Amino acid sequence: MSEEKQKQNAAAAPTAAPVINRRKQQERRQFLRSLMLAAGVVGISAMGYIPVARSWNPRLRPPGALVEDEFLASCIKCGQCVQVCPVEAITLADIMDGFGVGVPYVDARDQACDFSCDGLQCILACPTGALSHSLNYPHEVRMGFARLDRPDLCLAMHGKGFKGQIRGPEFDGLFRYTEIDRWKPQRVHEQTFDLELCDLCVRHCPIEIRITQCEAGKPPSGDVNQCPPRHAIELQAEDRGDGVMRMRPVVLDGCVGCGACEMVCPTEPAAIVIDIESTVERV
Amino acid sequence: MNFFKESLLQLLGRAPTRPKPDDFSPEVKKIHFYKKGEKVTLDEIRAEHAAHKSHKWRNRRWTTLLLVNLLFVVSYYFDIQLLEGALTASRFMGFHMADLNSALQVMLAFKHVVLNLLIGTTTVFILWLLLGGRTFCSWVCPYHLLAEWAEKIHLWLVEHKLVKNHEFHRGVRTAFYVIFALLALGTGYTVYETISPTGILSRAIIYGATLALGWVVFLLLFEIFVSQRAWCRYVCPIGMTYGVVGLFSPLRVVYNVESCKHEGECRKVCLVPHVLDPVIKGRAIDINVPIGADCTRCGLCIDICPTGSLRYEIKGLNKVL
Numbered sequence: 001m002s003e004e005k006q007k008q009n010a011a012a013a014p015t016a017a018p019v020i021n022r023r024k025q026q027e028r029r030q031f032l033r034s035l036m037l038a039a040g041v042v043g044i045s046a047m048g049y050i051p052v053a054r055s056w057n058p059r060l061r062p063p064g065a066l067v068e069d070e071f072l073a074s075c076i077k078c079g080q081c082v083q084v085c086p087v088e089a090i091t092l093a094d095i096m097d098g099f100g101v102g103v104p105y106v107d108a109r110d111q112a113c114d115f116s117c118d119g120l121q122c123i124l125a126c127p128t129g130a131l132s133h134s135l136n137y138p139h140e141v142r143m144g145f146a147r148l149d150r151p152d153l154c155l156a157m158h159g160k161g162f163k164g165q166i167r168g169p170e171f172d173g174l175f176r177y178t179e180i181d182r183w184k185p186q187r188v189h190e191q192t193f194d195l196e197l198c199d200l201c202v203r204h205c206p207i208e209i210r211i212t213q214c215e216a217g218k219p220p221s222g223d224v225n226q227c228p229p230r231h232a233i234e235l236q237a238e239d240r241g242d243g244v245m246r247m248r249p250v251v252l253d254g255c256v257g258c259g260a261c262e263m264v265c266p267t268e269p270a271a272i273v274i275d276i277e278s279t280v281e282r283v
Numbered sequence: 284m285n286f287f288k289e290s291l292l293q294l295l296g297r298a299p300t301r302p303k304p305d306d307f308s309p310e311v312k313k314i315h316f317y318k319k320g321e322k323v324t325l326d327e328i329r330a331e332h333a334a335h336k337s338h339k340w341r342n343r344r345w346t347t348l349l350l351v352n353l354l355f356v357v358s359y360y361f362d363i364q365l366l367e368g369a370l371t372a373s374r375f376m377g378f379h380m381a382d383l384n385s386a387l388q389v390m391l392a393f394k395h396v397v398l399n400l401l402i403g404t405t406t407v408f409i410l411w412l413l414l415g416g417r418t419f420c421s422w423v424c425p426y427h428l429l430a431e432w433a434e435k436i437h438l439w440l441v442e443h444k445l446v447k448n449h450e451f452h453r454g455v456r457t458a459f460y461v462i463f464a465l466l467a468l469g470t471g472y473t474v475y476e477t478i479s480p481t482g483i484l485s486r487a488i489i490y491g492a493t494l495a496l497g498w499v500v501f502l503l504l505f506e507i508f509v510s511q512r513a514w515c516r517y518v519c520p521i522g523m524t525y526g527v528v529g530l531f532s533p534l535r536v537v538y539n540v541e542s543c544k545h546e547g548e549c550r551k552v553c554l555v556p557h558v559l560d561p562v563i564k565g566r567a568i569d570i571n572v573p574i575g576a577d578c579t580r581c582g583l584c585i586d587i588c589p590t591g592s593l594r595y596e597i598k599g600l601n602k603v604l
Contacts, residue, residue: 078372129397
């Protein structure tokens with residue numbers, strides 16, 4: 001090495017930049033990045049709590065569903081209940097339901113549960129017990145409770161009849177009309193009615209239908225255990241002294257909250273709806 | 284070090300350890316010694332790779348993945364009751380099946396286990412124990428397939444210097460596993476299922492498109508523009524669960540050092556390249572080295588290797604096969 005270079009080196013040494021440990025720096029960056037990733041992913045998943053805590057979308061759950069919190073905890077989100085329902089009443093919730101994403105519900109106005117399966121197939125299909133296996137018959141179910149929400153709209157309350165197709169030709173809801181086919185659900189719009197006084201909700205109530213069958217000595221599948229012990233809905237005369245024959249639909253303690261009455265109610269919006277928070281035990 | 288211990292620690296996120304001099308078998312020492320003097324030119328390797336273009340295992344795997352997911356769809360639409368449900372839980376010809384991680388989330392959140400879930404979990408545990416654990420990831424999970432395609436775009440962008448790959452610490456996946464288990468236990472909700480792209484995609488395929496797919500698209504974009512295969516590598520607790528199952532699996536990929544050129548093409552195609560550490564020149568401690576549990580048994584490395592140094596093996600059945 002030349003003398004000059006040695007001098008240069010000696011001069012440069014004290015002012016040289018401190019040694020940067022690139023690997024250490026890299027590792028620190030990676031650690032911070034990983035921390036951010038963790039915070040981000042966990043934060044986003046925790047946001048799923050917001051719709052649940054605020055109950056943005058109160059949902060009517062399928063037959064046998066445990067109470068909401070337990071139901072959300074126990075549902076594995078597989079949709080096996082969706083697959084077995086003969087009337088396709090069960091839908092899976094989307095991401096707007098937060099933790100409830102992929103959890104089944106029934107939109108009664110669109111398609112109610114009509115209990116056209118005698119064996120509560122959704123309950124049998126559930127692999128986790130989110131739909132309680134302790135129920136054996138439709139009349140034991142408590143999904144919700146029907147409520148005459150808009151008596152001012154109710155045709156029977158006005159003493160009016162109903163003529164035509166329920167909810168028009170466009171509506172594709174299904175219902176099992178036993179007199180047409182015991183097992184095959186029919187399109188509601190394929191039936192035309194000509195009623196002097198509208199009693200569609202009582203007519204379509206699965207509990208009332210079974211009671212009628214039982215009283216005729218023909219319990220479903222010949223099983224008397226299928227006979228509901230209590231009525232679910234009836235029309236009671238209401239006299240306002242104006243000479244009009246008025247009838248009020250009254251929900252009774254046998255109501256299971258299946259939503260058939262809400263689906264077939266011809267008024268817009270439906271005069272009778274399912275109260276999701278209520279069951280006969282809580283009313 | 285013990286194979287299982289090393290395999291588990293790598294799964295949890297630790298970097299592979301370099302073998303110590305005592306770890307090498309005498310036979311492999313000889314091979315390493317002779318390979319030191321061996322010179323292989325780049326052109327030679329390129330020519331060998333050009334002559335060997337195989338997508339055998341990839342095609343088989345994609346076919347299997349698509350068929351399994353289609354079977355769910357077909358079973359539902361034609362009501363043939365072969366494979367009902369979705370990937371989180373299903374029934375195969377009446378037999379209960381439950382994804383191990385989804386089942387764990389439900390058990391922790393619900394704190395109550397019904398028999399059907401236990402049966403489903405056991406069936407799936409045995410199934411993937413036999414089939415390699417993380418085999419689920421590459422042979423069944425629909426997100427894997429999308430991520431594989433996203434990875435191709437990512438690598439193209441990296442090659443053209445349009446994006447940079449950001450690596451994370453692999454240990455973060457273990458942290459996620461613990462966090463999601465604790466969240467399920469503490470909150471009583473299956474929190475992970477809210478963002479699980481596997482569940483979201485499986486349900487979307489079977490029951491129709493949902494808004495939740497937006498989250499899956501976001502993840503894919505993240506993997507394309509920010510970090511290669513980020514979800515599968517650094518986050519997914521499902522892969523972690525199956526990884527642990529695969530620790531004891533007889534089905535695995537085995538590396539044979541003899542004809543290997545150590546050019547490292549296999550490590551370039553691998554989703555979890557740390558498991559292929561033994562293929563680096565001088566690292567193999569034996570002539571045949573089994574690849575660790577984090578391996579998804581996808582077979583991309585087997586397809587790309589022109590010398591046949593990597594192959595599938597069923598432990599204990601080598602003599603029979």
